[in-house]
Amino acid sequence: MNKLTILPAALAAALALTACNDSGQTEPGTADEKPIPTDSTGMDRYISQPLVSHIYTADPSAHVFNNRIYIYPSHDTATGTPENDNGDHFNMMDYHILSMDAVGGQVTDHGVALSIKDIPWAGRQLWAPDAAFANGTYFLYFPVKDKQDVFRIGVATSAKPEGPFVAEKEPIKGSYSIDPTVFKDDNGSYYMYFGGIWGGQLQRWDNNKYDSAGKLRKGDETAILPRIAKLSADMKSFAEPVKEIRILDSAGNLFKEKDNDKRFFEAAWMHKYKGKYYFSYSTGDTHNLVYATGDSPYGPFTYRGVFLLPVEGWTNHHSIIEKDGKWFLFYHDVQLSGKTHLRNVKVTELKYNEDGTIQPIKAQKDLQ
Ligand code: FUB
Numbered sequence: 001m002n003k004l005t006i007l008p009a010a011l012a013a014a015l016a017l018t019a020c021n022d023s024g025q026t027e028p029g030t031a032d033e034k035p036i037p038t039d040s041t042g043m044d045r046y047i048s049q050p051l052v053s054h055i056y057t058a059d060p061s062a063h064v065f066n067n068r069i070y071i072y073p074s075h076d077t078a079t080g081t082p083e084n085d086n087g088d089h090f091n092m093m094d095y096h097i098l099s100m101d102a103v104g105g106q107v108t109d110h111g112v113a114l115s116i117k118d119i120p121w122a123g124r125q126l127w128a129p130d131a132a133f134a135n136g137t138y139f140l141y142f143p144v145k146d147k148q149d150v151f152r153i154g155v156a157t158s159a160k161p162e163g164p165f166v167a168e169k170e171p172i173k174g175s176y177s178i179d180p181t182v183f184k185d186d187n188g189s190y191y192m193y194f195g196g197i198w199g200g201q202l203q204r205w206d207n208n209k210y211d212s213a214g215k216l217r218k219g220d221e222t223a224i225l226p227r228i229a230k231l232s233a234d235m236k237s238f239a240e241p242v243k244e245i246r247i248l249d250s251a252g253n254l255f256k257e258k259d260n261d262k263r264f265f266e267a268a269w270m271h272k273y274k275g276k277y278y279f280s281y282s283t284g285d286t287h288n289l290v291y292a293t294g295d296s297p298y299g300p301f302t303y304r305g306v307f308l309l310p311v312e313g314w315t316n317h318h319s320i321i322e323k324d325g326k327w328f329l330f331y332h333d334v335q336l337s338g339k340t341h342l343r344n345v346k347v348t349e350l351k352y353n354e355d356g357t358i359q360p361i362k363a364q365k366d367l368q
Contacts, residue, residue: 045364050336050344051107055096058343059128059267059317060330061181065138065161069323071098071330072131072140076342087199089341092116092126095142097162103328103347113163114140114156120169121154123147127200128267128317132182132190132235133161139235140165141192143178143200150210151201153180153194155236174229174238176210177202181319182231183270183297190231191297192238193245196266197224198284208242219258226264226281228298245279246300247292255303261286262303267317270297273327274356280307282316289316289331291358307350307358314340320350327352333363 043049051057056076063070075096083089094115100107116122122144129142140156140163152171158164178200181193195202197216202224204214217224225244232239247264248254255263265284270277279301280291287310292301310316313334321328329350332343351359 045366046333046335046346047361047363047365048346048348050346051100052098052109053336053344055109056337056342057096057098057345058315058332059179060319060332060345060347061128061130061269062319062321062328062330062347063131063133063161064321064323065133068161069100069102069321070131070161071100071345072129073098073332073345074126074128074343078339078342083341085198087125090125090127090199091341095126095129095140095163095165098345099162102323103326103349110162113158114142114165114167116144119144119154119156119167121146121152121171123149125151127151128179130181130319131161132184134184134190134235135233137235138163138165139182141180141182143180143194146171150176150204151178152176153178153192168236172237174208174242176205176208176242177227179266179268179317181268181270185297186272189297190235191228191270192231193226193228193268193270193279195224195226195264195268196284198265200266202227217257219256221257223255223257223259223263225254226268226279243298245298247279248300248302250302260284261288262290267315269319271320271322273352276356277301278320278358280318280320282318284315287311287314287316289318293356304357306360308361308363311363312338313343315343329361331363 057073059074061072079091081089081091095113097110097113124145127143132139138158138161143153146152153175154171156165156167178196183191203216227242229238229242230240264281267282269280277294288306289308290306292303294301311333318331327350330347332345336344
């Protein structure tokens with residue numbers, strides 16, 4: 001693995017950054033996390049500070065519901081599972097939802113919103129979730145390995161954006177792999193984008209059929225593509241067979257696996273800006289967040305470039321929202337722990353150029 005160097009002692013001032021729970025009280029670190037250091041040395045190396053520091057959080061999917069920002073992150077825990085290329089060390093057990101009135105405001109941790117023990121079909125590893133609101137109900141979408149150790153995507157519902165959520169008894173029929181994100185188009189249709197290679201198992205799925213021996217592509221082969229499916233009116237099932245999404249270079253060609261600084265790896269997100277569809281994702285083993293634009297939610301999308309350079313840690317995962325006329329990028333790094341599986345979510349402003357391209361962001365000021 002081509003890992004980034006994690007510089008020591010660059011840790012946040014935890015006292016200044018701790019979150020409040022629903023009753024407005026500060027929560028201490030919990031037993032499954034190591035105490036978070038309060039050494040502020042090197043804080044100014046980062047363009048943003050962790051949104052909370054009493055728990056480890058990652059993969060922030062942000063949404064504006066009822067004029068408040070809700071963040072649906074993974075909840076990283078130190079379970080001692082050894083690190084490997086399948087991501088077994090990302091062994092998460094529950095979700096906590098965070099919220100705030102505005103970027104820069106006080107962050108509330110709403111406590112456990114869904115626990116793996118309450119998902120009847122789940123085996124292990126609650127990875128990056130997302131949420132949507134429709135028909136008066138909030139939907140939490142989440143990937144978790146089933147009892148056969150195959151990643152599937154589940155859905156849970158709540159009357160409130162912060163939960164608690166109640167999981168359906170089965171995964172979404174026809175779903176697979178990881179990192180679901182749900183996008184509502186202007187005409188009221190909802191689409192789920194998903195997929196991730198390596199530990200996300202997308203290489204095991206061809207034509208929506210599972211092959212446990214499915215291999216990663218070789219350098220000269222066409223890269224594996226992310227997936228999309230329109231959601232049914234009940235928001236709990238796919239309205240159509242899952243399709244591949246084509247991401248093209250400027251000459252109109254699909255990327256090859258060797259283009260691993262641009263090809264899809266995981267962490268899809270969709271947003272619309274000035275009538276264009278922006279499909280963004282992580283390049284995984286090259287650690288970029290990149291984007292491609294198109295004229296339909298199904299693509300094809302034309303690659304436009306990197307908008308977040310690699311952060312500290314191995315993974316890079318994000319969401320993009322508009323609030324009060326400004327655009328924001330939610331992302332994570334490992335500032336608090338220095339450990340790749342104990343991440344912390346952050347936010348920074350995202351800016352567009354006149355031509356609709358996104359201004360690239362360096363999350364550390366000293367990044368080369
Ligand atoms: O958090 C576990 C996995 O790491 C996510 O599903 C990926 O996107 C990566 O961030």
